[in-house]
Amino acid sequence: MGKVLMIGAGGVGTVVAHKLAQNADVFTDIMIASRTKTKCDAIAEAIAKYGKARISTEKVDADNVAELVTLFKSFAPEIVINVALPYQDLTIMDACLEAGVNYLDTANYEPLDEAHFEYSWQWAYRERFEKAGLTAILGCGFDPGVSGVFTAYAAKHHFDEMHSLDIVDCNAGDHHKAFATNFNPEINIREITQKGRYYQDGKWVETGSLEIHQPVTYPNIGPRESYLLYHEELESLVLSFPTIKRARFWMTFGQEYLTHLRVIQNIGMARIDEIDYNGQKIVPIQFLKAVLPNPQDLGENYQGETSIGCRISGLKDGKPTTYYIYNNCSHEAAYKETGMQGVSYTTGVPAMIGAMMFLKGIWKKVGVHNVEEFDPDPFLEQLGKQGLPWHEILNKDLEF
Ligand code: NDP
Numbered sequence: 001m002g003k004v005l006m007i008g009a010g011g012v013g014t015v016v017a018h019k020l021a022q023n024a025d026v027f028t029d030i031m032i033a034s035r036t037k038t039k040c041d042a043i044a045e046a047i048a049k050y051g052k053a054r055i056s057t058e059k060v061d062a063d064n065v066a067e068l069v070t071l072f073k074s075f076a077p078e079i080v081i082n083v084a085l086p087y088q089d090l091t092i093m094d095a096c097l098e099a100g101v102n103y104l105d106t107a108n109y110e111p112l113d114e115a116h117f118e119y120s121w122q123w124a125y126r127e128r129f130e131k132a133g134l135t136a137i138l139g140c141g142f143d144p145g146v147s148g149v150f151t152a153y154a155a156k157h158h159f160d161e162m163h164s165l166d167i168v169d170c171n172a173g174d175h176h177k178a179f180a181t182n183f184n185p186e187i188n189i190r191e192i193t194q195k196g197r198y199y200q201d202g203k204w205v206e207t208g209s210l211e212i213h214q215p216v217t218y219p220n221i222g223p224r225e226s227y228l229l230y231h232e233e234l235e236s237l238v239l240s241f242p243t244i245k246r247a248r249f250w251m252t253f254g255q256e257y258l259t260h261l262r263v264i265q266n267i268g269m270a271r272i273d274e275i276d277y278n279g280q281k282i283v284p285i286q287f288l289k290a291v292l293p294n295p296q297d298l299g300e301n302y303q304g305e306t307s308i309g310c311r312i313s314g315l316k317d318g319k320p321t322t323y324y325i326y327n328n329c330s331h332e333a334a335y336k337e338t339g340m341q342g343v344s345y346t347t348g349v350p351a352m353i354g355a356m357m358f359l360k361g362i363w364k365k366v367g368v369h370n371v372e373e374f375d376p377d378p379f380l381e382q383l384g385k386q387g388l389p390w391h392e393i394l395n396k397d398l399e400f
Pocket of ligand 1: 007008009010011012013033034035036039060061062063083084085086088106107139140141142143144145182183184187295296343346347
């Protein structure tokens with residue numbers, strides 16, 4: 001059915017590649033391109049076992065628009081799946097416009113020199129994508145991604161009006177390392193150490209970093225201390241669903257993790273500015289990334305599961321209603337299938353499904369769109385089939 005080009009050969013990219021190759025009826029030609037070609041080649045070798053799809057690899061610097069344009073024009077994909085880093089979002093979008101290619105990513109743009117993310121930079125491309133007749137699908141991982149699709153599904157099937165939204169993200173897995181992050185450590189630590197923020201009655205309320213927390217009970221896991229963070233999908237969801245009065249995002253952390261994080265911050269290792277080290281410029285958080293465990297190597301000994309979902313309250317037929325929709329994903333099962341742990345798996349599967357929705361013409365809408373702007377039903381129909389079954393609980397205590 002279609003040609004797809006994936007950029008980035010990390011943990012998430014590995015899962016996307018497995019899933020693309022497993023769905024060769026949709027993705028007939030797959031190109032894996034990244035900064036380090038040997039990593040692309042290793043993935044290509046691993047997914048060759050599925051047969052059918054034509055797979056190729058290429059080296060590309062995704063910070064370089066001209067290089068991207070040359071690659072896009074020579075391979076001529078219908079859609080590019082960007083699973084490199086958020087720093088590359090805009091250069092890849094620029095290249096898509098120049099080469100006439102559609103776009104999908106899993107994380108919103110973040111400038112390298114500022115730990116700050118918001119959609120304005122990518123929303124500014126709306127008119128250009130519309131004029132070019134191209135589609136850009138933003139934030140199609142799990143959160144952002146499935147969290148937005150779950151919310152759209154709730155709005156479509158279970159509520160006349162949604163009033164509160166709490167996105168709850170628990171990783172109850174154990175990788176047996178003293179400290180490690182589950183995806184790119186630089187991006188992860190920048191996200192967690194920034195100030196918290198939530199939406200209340202039309203305004204954004206700022207909190208200290210990880211200042212607000214409470215226990216939340218997760219299915220098949222039990223109670224876990226959950227911390228309020230700012231997360232990018234909140235920005236688009238409160239605009240897409242204006243009846244929402246309060247929107248928050250919660251993530252679980254263990255005490256050991258938080259202690260390490262505090263020390264990392266206190267000793268300056270989370271700094272993102274350049275420092276002089278023996279006459280050489282280094283960025284402490286980039287150095288830290290180099291010495292921390294590689295998230296891609298965590299899978300082998302990872303036990304337990306993740307549980308991510310949306311807890312929503314509101315009105316249906318005039319009656320107060322609560323709704324919880326979630327997925328639990330086993331790290332062991334994810335590793336067995338793809339060689340990667342559950343966090344990469346829960347991100348890579350939805351990215352593939354988003355591209356599938358596009359190629360099937362179901363999520364084809366010119367302009368730049370967040371996932372909740374598309375029909376959630378066909379996406380969720382695939383989610384279970386592709387390895388992430390989801391569950392619903394109606395009218396039970398949401399614990400918030
Ligand atoms: P990794 O660091 O494991 O992989 C990133 C890949 O991008 C690497 O292969 C890297 O190359 C490549 N890359 C980096 N810079 C460039 C460049 N300039 N040109 C070409 N390739 C480049 O990250 P993850 O796989 O853990 O995460 C990938 C993305 O997924 C991130 O944007 C992350 O924020 C997002 N994510 C989204 C989630 C969601 O639920 N929505 C959850 C988790 C992650 P090299 O191998 O040479 O370093």
